[in-house]
Amino acid sequence: MPPARGLHAHVLDTIGQRIVDGDLAPGTVLRPELVADEFGVSRSVVREALRVLQSLGLVEPRQRVGTQVLGTTSWELLAPTVIRWRGASPAYFVQQRELLELRLGVEPVAASLTATGPGGTDVLDAAQDMLAACAAEDSRAYLEADVRFHRALLTGSGNAVFAHFAGTVEALLRTRTSESRDTITGWTRSAALRHEAVGRAVVAGDGAAASAAMTALVQVTHDEFTAEAPRG
Numbered sequence: 001m002p003p004a005r006g007l008h009a010h011v012l013d014t015i016g017q018r019i020v021d022g023d024l025a026p027g028t029v030l031r032p033e034l035v036a037d038e039f040g041v042s043r044s045v046v047r048e049a050l051r052v053l054q055s056l057g058l059v060e061p062r063q064r065v066g067t068q069v070l071g072t073t074s075w076e077l078l079a080p081t082v083i084r085w086r087g088a089s090p091a092y093f094v095q096q097r098e099l100l101e102l103r104l105g106v107e108p109v110a111a112s113l114t115a116t117g118p119g120g121t122d123v124l125d126a127a128q129d130m131l132a133a134c135a136a137e138d139s140r141a142y143l144e145a146d147v148r149f150h151r152a153l154l155t156g157s158g159n160a161v162f163a164h165f166a167g168t169v170e171a172l173l174r175t176r177t178s179e180s181r182d183t184i185t186g187w188t189r190s191a192a193l194r195h196e197a198v199g200r201a202v203v204a205g206d207g208a209a210a211s212a213a214m215t216a217l218v219q220v221t222h223d224e225f226t227a228e229a230p231r232g
Helices: 004-021 032-039 043-055 080-087 092-114 120-136 139-155 160-178 189-203 207-228
Strands: 059-062 066-069
Touching: 004 032, 004 043, 004 080, 032 043, 043 059, 080 092, 080 160, 092 139, 092 160, 092 189, 092 207, 120 139, 120 189, 139 160, 139 189, 189 207
Parallel strands: none
Antiparallel strands: 059 066
């Protein structure tokens, strides 16, 4: 039998994914005894999973009713766990569009701020690692460098809220690995060069150029997703 922590993670991931997929509609009552029977786990494991789901806004315990599933407006949409579930759901493209629109408002400002601080070399180093990964045709190394780029950009801003947003961006980037469309998951040299342009502007201390380059970078990605999103 898997360890208790593994059982908890399995129950949490399965129920969370069902809620995000719409298989468990808002208003559905989750009965711990039935969940425990389905997964063959103790009720304490189920209660722990439900507590996490509650912290993420997916469920809410209600007196004399039980634990009810909540709708999207209650979810912690910036939480990495919720992003992962939505990234594996029919809401994949919706989530990408929503968060890319948010990133358009955040990352250019972060780039400008980082250009005035000491962390610019980390941004440029990560961008150049992306270029090296392109040359080596190593998509895993490209993704890891991409994650480091955005984390360095956001944490280097000196803004604690932007730094916290780095976990959201990382989770979003990692959902792309399950997509098969080339324009989305093809780790291209042109995309890496756009990252390098941001890095060079940051290292040069040119906040305006860094902001403009970052806007261009995210806008291209946004436009790619818009073009690839299913119609209707």
